[in-house]
Amino acid sequence: MNNTAPKNIVSLSEYDKARKVGSETISLLNECRDMAxxxxxxxxSKMLDRIEExxxxxxxxxxxxxxRNVYLEARGKxxxxxxxxxxxxxxxFLQGFNKRLVAPDAASKKLDFSSLELSLVDTDDFEATLAVSDIAKRLxxxxxxxxxxxxxxxxxxMHKTDLADDDNPLGPKAICEAFKDACNQLESNVNVKLIILKQFDQLVSDDIQGVYKNLNTHLVNRNVIPVITPDMLRRRASGSPMPRPAPRQQERLDDKVETVGDQPPQAQATEQELFTTLQQLLTRNDAGMAAMLGGLSQNAFAPTSNGGFPELNNSVLDVLSSMQQGNFGAVALNGAGLDLAQAGSGNILRDVKQAVLGQGATQIDGMTIDIVAMLFDYIFDDRQIPDKMKAxxxxxxxxxxxxAMLDKKxxxxxxxxxxxLLDTLALAALGWNEAEGEGDRLYCKIDDIIHRILSEFExxxxxxxxxxxxxEAFLAEEERLAQERAESSAxxxxxxxxxxxxxxxxxxxxxxxxATGxxxxxxxQFLSLxxxxxxxxxxxxxxxxxxxxxxxxxxxxxxxWSVQPKRSPEERMRLVSLLPPMLKKLEAALEINQTPKESREKFFxxxxxxxxxxxxxxxxxxxPEPMPVIAAEPIFTHPPLLVNVTSPVAEAKELVPVEQLGAPPVGASSFELDLIASANARQLNDDVAAIQERAPVVTSVQAADPYDAMAANLKRGAWIEFRHDDSAMRAKLAWVxxxxxxxxxxxxxxLNAMSISxxxxxxxxxxGSAVIVEESALxxxxxxSMLDALKSGAAA
Structure with a gap:
């Protein structure tokens, strides 16, 4: 029997023996290997399609x-x-994948540049290895x-929390080494190999980021650490030991994979895990809570066997519904009753907790209230939302x-x-100004939305x-009207x-x-002025x-041409016939410019x-006679027109009301006013392509510093907070x-259009006098923020 495995199949049996990994893990690694x-x-293949050209x-x-010959040789090879x-x-690649799984440390020790064995390495291979190292670093x-x-x-x-960068069987080093060794098929000198490696660097590197994105998505879908927090990435970047996360633990929501439709119990349980994590962290933060709960372990807050939580007690739901309608008679705070108005001025949920715990609420219900209370703590502390909107x-x-009690998802x-709805409300409030007052259309609309929820939600x-x-329909109409108003300013x-x-x-x-001289x-002077x-x-x-x-x-x-030497009879005849109509046109130009009669006579x-x-x-x-020289005094002394027409735009380094830009320049001539009127007759966005051709500004700006790039990359609709002394003003980027x-x-x-360069x-x-307002979901x-705070408290 022939036991030789096909070359394109990599067995993981050795890895299985070494690590005693379950079949599910082996399957996942196989899937990642094959996908990559x-x-x-x-x-x-795309690279080799393009390499000829x-x-x-x-x-x-x-x-x-x-x-040139080396490039052509590399192309032919x-x-x-x-x-x-x-x-x-x-x-x-497949073989390298297998080796790194069996002995991940061996890959990073493949060539130790600090050892004496360096002298035994082939010079050409050494140069190629150095090139691979550089490419891998850039990747x-x-x-x-x-x-x-x-x-x-x-x-x-791989059950290896201290996995080195070079030991990742899917990492840049593994990919680059696989290609370097494939270049041995070229049967040529090292210069040709280095050129091909350089092409790999330039033509393939952008695709590799997409490969990693697809692999991450696949692993997330297979529930391998679905969410990775910035703190986890910082640990990784700093070389700190990576804490091994609990299986399928949810850390934050940025990359959460949602499930829809009818789901099996396992999928339902997955959706509960962020809530469970919050509960566990909350328990660790409150040492007294464990005693209050009679020494219950963290498992007391885990989902039930069917993937869900115990159903909400009907009496608890009735109390909450009564409070929602404004009946706070059952709630006492230091002997004084609460009312619904207090919900707009501060967090009332911790007081509400005392009432529902007496109505048969479970420990899970109590902790749910604590978590929702923390959510509204954040909302009330969020400086991006105006106070009246917070209310x-x-x-x-x-x-x-x-x-939250009905649905932990x-x-x-x-x-x-x-x-x-909460996210949309916060986004709508982003640009609202307290000065607009409670009679403003947006304020009234949100007030109406709140009343609808309070009266209709069961x-x-x-x-x-x-x-x-x-x-959202209301906001879309508001945005349409705002764009119409901003268009005149634009x-x-x-x-x-x-x-x-x-x-x-x-x-x-x-x-x-x-410039020809x-x-x-x-x-x-006549032409320029x-x-x-x-x-x-x-x-x-x-x-x-x-x-x-x-x-x-x-x-x-x-x-x-008329003032160049005329060396043939034909040229002189042409000059004679050219002069009368040309002189009329020159006279017309001087007339348009309101040139004084004395200057005109001198010019002619x-x-x-x-x-x-x-x-x-x-x-x-x-x-040949020398070109005639003007007398000591120039004929035309006034500067070119329209200097003042465009300078306010170029110099607007502070916020300038658009009305100022629209005002005619002081002392403008009739000629200037006529041109401005003609420009005003144009439609917005005419000849945009022609204007953009004269705009090398963005490219040069982005090379300067991050703040230049930040400004250049702003998109329409972004909110900026402009700060001056103790005051602040928010404004939306309406047009570029x-x-x-x-x-x-x-x-x-x-309205209140302002422009700045x-x-x-x-x-x-x-x-720091301008700050980009964050528009991420509330x-x-x-x-x-809750996760970060609870984790910090738990660690302390």
Missing amino acids: AELLSKSL SLFELAEKALNHDV ALAHRDAIESEFRRN KNNCNDELMALDYRVSEL LIGRLQIPVLKV FFSKKSHPARQ ENFDVFESARLDL KVIYEREWLQMAKSTVEEEVQRRI DMPEVIG QWGNLLLSVYVKDGVESDNWRNALQTMDDLI AALVQCHASAIKSGMPGKA SPMKNMYLFTNRQG LEGLAAKLRS VDRAVS
């Missing part, structure tokens, strides 16, 4: 003949041995979060408590209707869903930016011609695709001299200009 091998093989481009760009490389890589940095999460989960499956949301304490299921959660949908900035772009285009056309100085304004007028009114724009450029070129006199010189210089036997260097902020209704916003973020933040 399949995804990596596809990525390698990539290496050919490098060869063409190479200045050195020998370097990669194509010739493609099939062998692909099959060998898969075989090496680790690129895939940092996904890789650390995968390390954590694999170490749990409204706080009135939901009793309904939310009922929800409230804490772990992101799609729970009650939880989604045991069916549908009322939360319908309330949320109603609120148009003001757009017009100024568009004028700036038009001015830049004209200046480029003029300066490109002046082959013209009299008087012509250069007079003809440029005519071009600007044509650009604004007719656009760059118009005949008028083309004719204006042609007239500028004709003027420049100088132009006559230029033309005479051009004719004389071109006559046979005549030596096409050039990405001007940001429009408004309030929730799209990208540079100015980055400076405020850097100084309950996520609250539960995460």
